[in-house]
Amino acid sequence: MEPTDAHRATFELGIKFGALYHQFAGTPISSASATDLANAIESAIENQPHCEAVTVAMKTEAIEAAVDPDVGYTEFTGEFADVEIVVGYEGLEATAVMEMDEGYPRMRLVDVEEPA
Amino acid sequence: MEPTDAHRATFELGIKFGALYHQFAGTPISSASATDLANAIESAIENQPHCEAVTVAMKTEAIEAAVDPDVGYTEFTGEFADVEIVVGYEGLEATAVMEMDEGYPRMRLVDVEEPA
């Protein structure tokens, strides 16, 4: 069938998650640099079409635990941040999160609000 | 509202497009290496959950035209490939493409098929 606006909203939302993850996975990260990376991810992805809000909460303790003291950093991956993104499309708002789920950083659509 | 299976299918499809683009944009490419990159993109993204098929058609002439002869390569970006991805989710099939549209590589949802 022809996609609806709600389908297009959730498609756009998925694009943002895939972009966020694959642009920044692998970035050298430490507890000291995590805030800078979170800020950059948020403002970069918010540039994308229909993107209303990106929230990246770095898990500083998990990052510190993963840093080998002899190396001084680790690589950014999904286990080190909780992410929420909100997309607006033709009056609809779609929201999804990335959270750890049984050891895997799962991206999960949580809400699609149609106009009241 | 609670997302439907069709919303989840198109969300998953969006993830694949964002992942594909932001994982591989910036890769050094020439007309000689384009086929290897297309093959790797297809088999990499097909690994992702619910991904049924990824087709990457490299635009060899556009790549050749973009290569500075003094440098010998250019960087992969959306203008150098047409992409189609099909996701299967709970019996639904969702299809989207990336194609150039007024100089911008636009990702566009084209179909969501509900079970007959």
Added chain:
Amino acid sequence: MEPTDAHRATFELGIKFGALYHQFAGTPISSASATDLANAIESAIENQPHCEAVTVAMKTEAIEAAVDPDVGYTEFTGEFADVEIVVGYEGLEATAVMEMDEGYPRMRLVDVEEPA
């Protein structure tokens, strides 16, 4: 021949430039988000071994000129920043820059200082 400390210093310096470029090329960028990205690049790459200082000067005017008003952003690439990196290795300091040179973002080794 067996590599010298100066060879190892310049090898390490090259790693930082390749990492910086290929980690962040393709990031959505606008003049509003450029500072966040510059800060994140600096603190991320400074995490890497032997890296003493990374300076990323975003070219805001070039970014603004490249942004299609209908799209609202462009993708980060070498034409949008001047970069300087300093590596310290076994008492040696090696410095290189990335600057535009005839339309190509050229990475250029500028100095290797041996101990006085």
Added chain:
Amino acid sequence: MEPTDAHRATFELGIKFGALYHQFAGTPISSASATDLANAIESAIENQPHCEAVTVAMKTEAIEAAVDPDVGYTEFTGEFADVEIVVGYEGLEATAVMEMDEGYPRMRLVDVEEPA
């Protein structure tokens, strides 16, 4: 001091390693897709200036062991490949490898050959 050709050769070699790692880290990978990715990495990086040869040996068993059967893939990172790169610069040949060293994918300069 003014860098020598050997310094420039090893700098160029480092660029290739940083580029390779940070372009492709995070790519979805399985034992079935590993060969395609290895081929694409080799031909992509060989496009870069002064790059004579790139050899990527995927560690298929390590990849299989890392794949969560419920997910079906893992992400490419340094632990899943041994890499050798040879750069030629002004008659010099410089060679380096990436290999695991105490759990860390270490990039190591192994040889700089001056003209006989």
